[in-house]
Amino acid sequence: MKKVAVITGANGGLGAEICNLLLSQAYSVVGLDLNWTDNTKFDFQNWQSIEIDLSIAENVQQTFEDIRYRYGGIDVLVNNAGTCLMSDFDEITSDELIKQIEVNFYSCFYCCQAAIPLMIDRPGIRKIINISSNGAYNFDVFDPPHYRASKAAMDTLTKDLARRYAKQKITVNSIAPAMTQTPLFDVLDENTLSNAIAAMPHGTAMQPSQVAEWVCFLSGKGGDVCSGNIIILNQGRDVR
Ligand SMILES: NC(=O)c1ccc[n+]([C@@H]2O[C@H](COP(=O)([O-])OP(=O)(O)OC[C@H]3O[C@@H](n4cnc5c(N)ncnc54)[C@H](O)[C@@H]3O)[C@@H](O)[C@H]2O)c1
Numbered sequence: 001m002k003k004v005a006v007i008t009g010a011n012g013g014l015g016a017e018i019c020n021l022l023l024s025q026a027y028s029v030v031g032l033d034l035n036w037t038d039n040t041k042f043d044f045q046n047w048q049s050i051e052i053d054l055s056i057a058e059n060v061q062q063t064f065e066d067i068r069y070r071y072g073g074i075d076v077l078v079n080n081a082g083t084c085l086m087s088d089f090d091e092i093t094s095d096e097l098i099k100q101i102e103v104n105f106y107s108c109f110y111c112c113q114a115a116i117p118l119m120i121d122r123p124g125i126r127k128i129i130n131i132s133s134n135g136a137y138n139f140d141v142f143d144p145p146h147y148r149a150s151k152a153a154m155d156t157l158t159k160d161l162a163r164r165y166a167k168q169k170i171t172v173n174s175i176a177p178a179m180t181q182t183p184l185f186d187v188l189d190e191n192t193l194s195n196a197i198a199a200m201p202h203g204t205a206m207q208p209s210q211v212a213e214w215v216c217f218l219s220g221k222g223g224d225v226c227s228g229n230i231i232i233l234n235q236g237r238d239v240r
Pocket of ligand 1 (some may be wrong): 009012035052053080081084103107133182
């Protein structure tokens with residue numbers, strides 16, 4: 001039976017790499033994203049893209065019902081959709097705070113709620129991988145407080161679900177990358193970006209393919225006994 005992986009934020013820099021790597025590992029991949037301007041970067045044979053705003057609970061429920069109907073279940077869920085809104089603390093409006101939490105945390109929460117019932121009857125060890133951020137842990141870098149909080153909430157959900165579903169053989173982990181070269185870099189001004197890259201020990205940003213390799217590892221057999229962990233990827237920047 002072909003394994004089914006659902007990736008959110010699949011049209012973004014990191015999401016597209018994750019989809020392509022899992023496609024190369026013979027998964028059927030369903031990519032969810034707000035925008036599908038360019039669908040040409042995927043191997044179409046085992047690929048489906050769905051346009052959806054994941055911050056709306058009813059959309060998520062309906063979409064996962066459609067996935068159940070078409071594929072019968074889910075083996076891997078990667079909650080990768082997210083953004084980073086850049087206002088300073090004293091300028092964050094209530095609308096911006098809500099949007100930040102909705103996109104980064106509610107979407108993950110809703111997708112976990114909708115996906116777990118589709119995972120329960122699948123064979124083997126099923127995987128949920130949440131894409132968090134170093135920003136939840138490193139307070140030297142620029143990340144705004146609502147972004148940090150959204151990822152900290154995600155990581156607490158990771159631990160709760162890891163514990164809750166351990167006996168059902170569903171593993172739940174977070175991957176928390178630092179500076180990874182994707183279109184999300186556009187939210188930063190030139191100075192902030194170059195300082196943040198200079199602080200990386202290798203002197204370069206990480207590449208989306210390097211983070212995707214970790215998603216692939218956790219999705220495969222190597223990830224079977226790993227659950228409830230927040231895996232920090234940052235070239236060793238914060239080791240003291
Ligand atoms: N790039 C980095 O340096 C970095 C570092 C740490 C964490 N992250 C995290 O990695 C994840 C992927 O980010 P990226 O760097 O590839 O950025 P990206 O902007 O290239 O991709 C994000 C994708 O999420 C989608 N998305 C946003 N809101 C959505 C919604 N409501 N519904 C559905 N899709 C939505 C966007 O359309 C986009 O395709 C994010 O969660 C981000 O916080 C990135």
